[in-house]
Amino acid sequence: MLAAIGVMVVLAVAIGLVLGWSAIRFRVEGNPLAEKIDAILPQTQCGQCGFPGCRPYAEAIAKGEADINQCPPGGEEGVKKLADLLGVEPKSLDETHGTPKPKSVAFIDERTCIGCTLCIQACPVDAISGAAKQMHTIIAAECTGCELCLPPCPVDCISMVPIAEDLPHWKYKHPVVMLKLVAETESA
Amino acid sequence: MSRELHRFKGGVHPPDHKAESNRRPVHAAPLPKKLVIPLRQHLGNPAKPVVEVGDPVKKGQMIAAADGYISAAVHASSSGVVTAIDLQPVPHISGLPDLCITIETDGRDEWIDHAPLDYLAVEPSQLRMQLRDMGLVGLGGAVFPTGVKLDPGATQQCPTLIINGGECEPWITCDDVLMRQHAGEVLEGVAIMRHLMGSTEILVGIEDNKPEAIAAMRAAAARLDFAVEVVVIPTLYPSGGAKQMTEILTGKQVPSGKRSTDIGLQVFNVGTAYALARAVHHGEPLISRLVTVTGHVLRPQNFEVLIGTPMHTLITLAGDRDGTTGVLMGGPMMGVPMPNLDVPVVKATNCILVKSKELFPPLPNALPCIRCTRCADACPAELQPQELFRFAKAGDFGRAQEYHLFDCIECGCCSYVCPSHIPLVDFYRYAKSEIWAHEKDKRASDLARERHEFRQFRLEREKKEKAEKLAAKAQAKRAELAAVPPAERAVPSDADAKKALIAAALARAQAKRSDAAPKNIDHLTPEQLHQIEEIEARRAKIRELARQPLESEEKNT
Numbered sequence: 074m075l076a077a078i079g080v081m082v083v084l085a086v087a088i089g090l091v092l093g094w095s096a097i098r099f100r101v102e103g104n105p106l107a108e109k110i111d112a113i114l115p116q117t118q119c120g121q122c123g124f125p126g127c128r129p130y131a132e133a134i135a136k137g138e139a140d141i142n143q144c145p146p147g148g149e150e151g152v153k154k155l156a157d158l159l160g161v162e163p164k165s166l167d168e169t170h171g172t173p174k175p176k177s178v179a180f181i182d183e184r185t186c187i188g189c190t191l192c193i194q195a196c197p198v199d200a201i202s203g204a205a206k207q208m209h210t211i212i213a214a215e216c217t218g219c220e221l222c223l224p225p226c227p228v229d230c231i232s233m234v235p236i237a238e239d240l241p242h243w244k245y246k247h248p249v250v251m252l253k254l255v256a257e258t259e260s261a
Numbered sequence: 262m263s264r265e266l267h268r269f270k271g272g273v274h275p276p277d278h279k280a281e282s283n284r285r286p287v288h289a290a291p292l293p294k295k296l297v298i299p300l301r302q303h304l305g306n307p308a309k310p311v312v313e314v315g316d317p318v319k320k321g322q323m324i325a326a327a328d329g330y331i332s333a334a335v336h337a338s339s340s341g342v343v344t345a346i347d348l349q350p351v352p353h354i355s356g357l358p359d360l361c362i363t364i365e366t367d368g369r370d371e372w373i374d375h376a377p378l379d380y381l382a383v384e385p386s387q388l389r390m391q392l393r394d395m396g397l398v399g400l401g402g403a404v405f406p407t408g409v410k411l412d413p414g415a416t417q418q419c420p421t422l423i424i425n426g427g428e429c430e431p432w433i434t435c436d437d438v439l440m441r442q443h444a445g446e447v448l449e450g451v452a453i454m455r456h457l458m459g460s461t462e463i464l465v466g467i468e469d470n471k472p473e474a475i476a477a478m479r480a481a482a483a484r485l486d487f488a489v490e491v492v493v494i495p496t497l498y499p500s501g502g503a504k505q506m507t508e509i510l511t512g513k514q515v516p517s518g519k520r521s522t523d524i525g526l527q528v529f530n531v532g533t534a535y536a537l538a539r540a541v542h543h544g545e546p547l548i549s550r551l552v553t554v555t556g557h558v559l560r561p562q563n564f565e566v567l568i569g570t571p572m573h574t575l576i577t578l579a580g581d582r583d584g585t586t587g588v589l590m591g592g593p594m595m596g597v598p599m600p601n602l603d604v605p606v607v608k609a610t611n612c613i614l615v616k617s618k619e620l621f622p623p624l625p626n627a628l629p630c631i632r633c634t635r636c637a638d639a640c641p642a643e644l645q646p647q648e649l650f651r652f653a654k655a656g657d658f659g660r661a662q663e664y665h666l667f668d669c670i671e672c673g674c675c676s677y678v679c680p681s682h683i684p685l686v687d688f689y690r691y692a693k694s695e696i697w698a699h700e701k702d703k704r705a706s707d708l709a710r711e712r713h714e715f716r717q718f719r720l721e722r723e724k725k726e727k728a729e730k731l732a733a734k735a736q737a738k739r740a741e742l743a744a745v746p747p748a749e750r751a752v753p754s755d756a757d758a759k760k761a762l763i764a765a766a767l768a769r770a771q772a773k774r775s776d777a778a779p780k781n782i783d784h785l786t787p788e789q790l791h792q793i794e795e796i797e798a799r800r801a802k803i804r805e806l807a808r809q810p811l812e813s814e815e816k817n818t
């Protein structure tokens with residue numbers, strides 16, 4: 074009996090030491106959960122979720138301070154992925170934060186632009202190039218479509234242009250026709 | 262010549278329908294009034310236009326240059342004038358338009374100056390670049406730039422060269438006809454490939470349903486000064502697939518995710534070899550190809566067609582008939598439906614297959630999968646098509662990839678044997694395109710994250726730099742002031758510095774005030790002087806009072 078207790082105690086101490094040591098030795102820098110959440114967020118950096126960018130929102134979710142359905146650019150699909158990651162029930166997007174829009178890029182009407190640099194300061198990903206009193210241009214490949222440059226422009230020369238579907242962006246559609254046929258034959 | 266042949270797993274035997282189109286002689290299709298030449302005819306980056314609207318062009322002139330290493334140039338197929346560079350319908354399943362150069366032909370069909378290349382004298386890497394600039398791409402279906410494929414890689418040699426004369430897909434006969442009529446030139450192309458690849462063993466694989474082509478190739482091979490083995494292989498779809506042909510001839514399998522050069526071999530289509538010979542021995546860029554027009558037409562046959570010729574002119578030429586139910590580019594197994602017939606013939610167009618109800622009865626309604634695994638038995642890539650279908654349908658693309666979705670060659674064997682008539686390949690194409698789109702989005706969001714983080718870092722750095730600059734400026738000012746009254750330099754405490762600053766400012770203000778002497782103080786009466794003195798005394802007292810709290814404050818500190 075005593076021997077058994079002794080063995081258990083020794084085991085408990087040994088395992089405790091190993092665990093304690095590895096907790097220090099193999100410590101992960103940063104917040105791995107926030108990283109994983111951040112990897113799912115669309116990185117539009119638009120702030121519609123109520124946080125100044127995707128990373129702060131990810132950290133808030135990780136801490137349990139924010140709900141998972143506040144990111145409109147991520148859409149329902151994004152909410153579903155977050156729910157999968159966190160092991161919670163997916164819910165519908167919180168419309169108070171906005172609704173998903175088709176993917177767009179900003180476009181500056183270069184005849185109207187007065188070169189005030191206000192949009193450059195607003196852009197979260199430095200996708201606008203230009204200098205004071207010079208016409209500005211959007212680098213379309215880097216624009217996330219966050220719309221943050223629209224309000225500061227004093228002459229309203231920035232507009233959002235939806236990305237048209239062209240050959241390189243085209244996707245095969247889910248072969249729905251056939252699924253309908255299955256449903257028909259099943260009901261018939 | 263007996264060589265031990267191997268058999269790949271799976272495969273099917275669809276009726277071959279070759280006899281319809283391979284009996285008639287090859288005609289050159291007439292020159293159309295308008296050529297529409299797409300800039301994206303190959304894998305890799307689309308070509309970049311080098312002509313402008315209104316420019317006259319000659320036959321064989323480069324009108325768009327290759328953009329990067331994996332790309333190919335595009336040439337004018339005939340002489341004329343460039344009338345547009347814009348979006349035009351192209352032979353793509355989506356029906357979406359793409360950038361094309363339109364040439365109004367002048368009927369003279371006038372060649373640009375061109376001369377043969379001395380391929381033995383040119384550095385191989387330079388020759389590959391020249392081939393890219395002559396627009397050479399694989400004509401077997403994948404349209405991969407030939408110059409890139411002709412690079413044996415780091416080992417500098419690729420022992421085995423396989424020339425694919427399989428043409429296993431039903432209805433198509435352009436490779437068959439090419440081998441019958443131009444066996445000599447095909448092998449001239451092979452000689453150039455052999456030179457570039459440093460190959461010692463050359464195998465030409467031809468299915469046994471093309472006896473004339475086999476005879477022609479054997480006769481031509483006998484005239485060569487190096488050994489070419491023409492191997493007859495049993496007819497089985499899809500033995501013309503590059504991986505399947507490799508396995509039949511050598512027994513080797515290209516491992517998943519590897520290239521064939523990694524196991525010391527490379528596969529080229531016979532059409533590619535012919536185009537290579539035309540390019541090197543005649544200096545002709547790739548501006549035409551053989552196209553089989555067959556199916557529901559009066560005179561199924563092969564045409565020599567200029568790239569950019571509208572498809573409907575070829576169907577008219579072969580005799581269009583009533584009751585057409587659609588047109589495929591390619592064969593019945595792997596072909597893609599054409600959204601409309603104004604689309605041009607491109608480098609990838611091996612066949613235009615006109616469908617009718619009799620030849621291609623519509624598939625019965627699809628039924629649910631009964632998991633009979635007939636598809637798995639037929640799959641030449643040794644996949645589990647029923648599982649891939651299940652995951653693709655459910656949108657579980659991660660699992661589909663685990664089941665090697667990207668090893669699927671979209672051969673259509675699985676759909677062909679499926680008793681439930683499920684269009685399985687459509688699901689694989691859908692899943693693949695979803696995965697590619699996801700990857701693209703992921704790359705875009707990674708880029709955005711990086712740029713955002715860099716911006717945060719930049720703003721932070723700018724703030725710090727600004728603060729540092731201000732601090733340095735203040736320090737410099739202080740030092741300057743401290744230099745003026747030497748007594749105070751001994752105790753350069755912060756409070757002293759502040760006091761000195763204030764004192765200096767006061768002194769400056771005073772100086773200014775005394776500079777601006779009031780003009781109405783000359784010639785004053787004694788009374789006025791007295792009044793002024795009184796006022797000054799009052800002011801001095803007030804100043805005294807005002808200074809006191811300041812001093813007490815200083816005592817506190």
Ligand code: SF4
Nearest residue numbers: 117119120122127144
């Ligand atoms: S709402 Fe905007 S800032 Fe917030 S997580 Fe979504 S994309 Fe990022």
Ligand code: SF4
Nearest residue numbers: 196216217219220222
């Ligand atoms: S250009 Fe405008 S819309 Fe585009 S990322 Fe910058 S701020 Fe957002």
Ligand code: SF4
Nearest residue numbers: 630631633634636679
């Ligand atoms: S052949 Fe068709 S029904 Fe049979 S397992 Fe494959 S997909 Fe299912």
Ligand code: SF4
Nearest residue numbers: 640669670672673675
């Ligand atoms: S289409 Fe793909 S899954 Fe179907 S048989 Fe061919 S390789 Fe296999």
